[in-house]
Every structure is written in structure tokens, then in C-alpha cells.
Amino acid sequence: MVSFGLDPxxxxxxxxxxxxxxxxxxxxxxxxxxxxxxxxxGCCERCGSTEGLQCAHLIRRWKIEGRTTVNDVAMLCGPSVNSGTCHHYADYTAGGKQWAENYRKTLYENNQE
Ligand SMILES: [Zn+2]
Structure with a gap:
């Protein structure tokens, strides 16, 4: 018998x-x-410096799906406007972008959520 009860x-x-x-x-x-x-x-994740640390994106913001996680960023020495700093390297140079991409991959492999 089929019941049409009052189950909510x-x-x-x-x-x-x-x-x-x-x-x-x-x-x-x-x-x-x-x-x-x-x-x-407390050190730059690329060179180990403790100067002017900044939380740098390892990937272009528009490429992030959802929200930024700890695997999308790295503490890098800065400021990014100064050439020679790791933040500048990661943001403005081809080699740095490649480094950031690889580093992000490593982080995701080591730190799966
Ligand atoms: Zn550095």
C-alpha cells in the first residue's frame, strides 16, 4: 500500500x-x-631572505577557481615593484612565472586538501 503520509x-x-x-x-x-x-x-620561500616578505600569488588571479588557498600563494621577499626581489621575479618575469607555476604544483602535490 502506498502511503501518502505526512512525511515532510x-x-x-x-x-x-x-x-x-x-x-x-x-x-x-x-x-x-x-x-x-x-x-x-618567516623566510622568503624562494631565496630564504627575511626582507620585506609579502604574500605573493603563484597564479594569475583570474585563473583561480573558487578562492585563493594556501597552495596558491607563497611568502616572497619584496616589494614586488623592486626588481631583484622574488616577488618581482614571480610577477614580472617569464622565468619567475614558470617558477611560480612549478612551485604551486609542488605545493598542491604535498598539501592536498
Ligand atoms: Zn626572495
């Missing part, structure tokens, strides 16, 4: 998923920053 029909879950903007995707949360800093041990 599960309400359809509202998945309000607004697509994050590039700015939101690229935003480095406090948690991500703290995790990156901890991983780096």
Missing part, C-alpha cells in the same frame, strides 16, 4: 552560489596568510 518533503536546498569576482578569488584571507607565513617559517 525535504526542502530543496537553496544553493546560493554567486560566482566570486576575480577580486574575491584573489583575496588572501587571514587564515591563508597565516598558513603561508607558518609554512615559510
Amino acid at each position: 518533503v525535504p526542502k530543496p536546498r537553496k544553493t546560493k552560489r554567486n560566482k566570486p569576482t576575480a577580486k574575491q578569488r584573489g583575496a588572501i584571507s587571514k587564515e591563508v596568510y597565516a598558513a603561508a607565513l607558518e609554512r615559510s617559517g
Whole structure:
């Protein structure tokens, strides 16, 4: 016998998923920053310098799916506007972009979520 009881029909879950903007995707949360800093041990993750550390993106912001994770960033010496710093290298040179891409890959391999 088929029962048309009073079982409550599960309400359809509202998945309000607004697509994050590039700015939101690229935003480095406090948690991500703290995790990156901890991983780096307070030193530039490329050269080991402790000067002017900045949390640098390893990937173009618009390429990030979802939100920036700790695997998308690295603590690099900066500022990025100064040539010769690792942040400048990663952001503005072809070799640096390649390095960042490889480093990001390594991070994802070592640190799967
Ligand atoms: Zn450096």
C-alpha cells in the first residue's frame, strides 16, 4: 500500500552560489596568510631572505577557481615593484612565472586538501 503520509518533503536546498569576482578569488584571507607565513617559517620561500616578505600569488588571479588557498600563494621577499626581489621575479618575469607555476604544483602535490 502506498502511503501518502505526512512525511515532510525535504526542502530543496537553496544553493546560493554567486560566482566570486576575480577580486574575491584573489583575496588572501587571514587564515591563508597565516598558513603561508607558518609554512615559510618567516623566510622568503624562494631565496630564504627575511626582507620585506609579502604574500605573493603563484597564479594569475583570474585563473583561480573558487578562492585563493594556501597552495596558491607563497611568502616572497619584496616589494614586488623592486626588481631583484622574488616577488618581482614571480610577477614580472617569464622565468619567475614558470617558477611560480612549478612551485604551486609542488605545493598542491604535498598539501592536498
Ligand atoms: Zn626572495
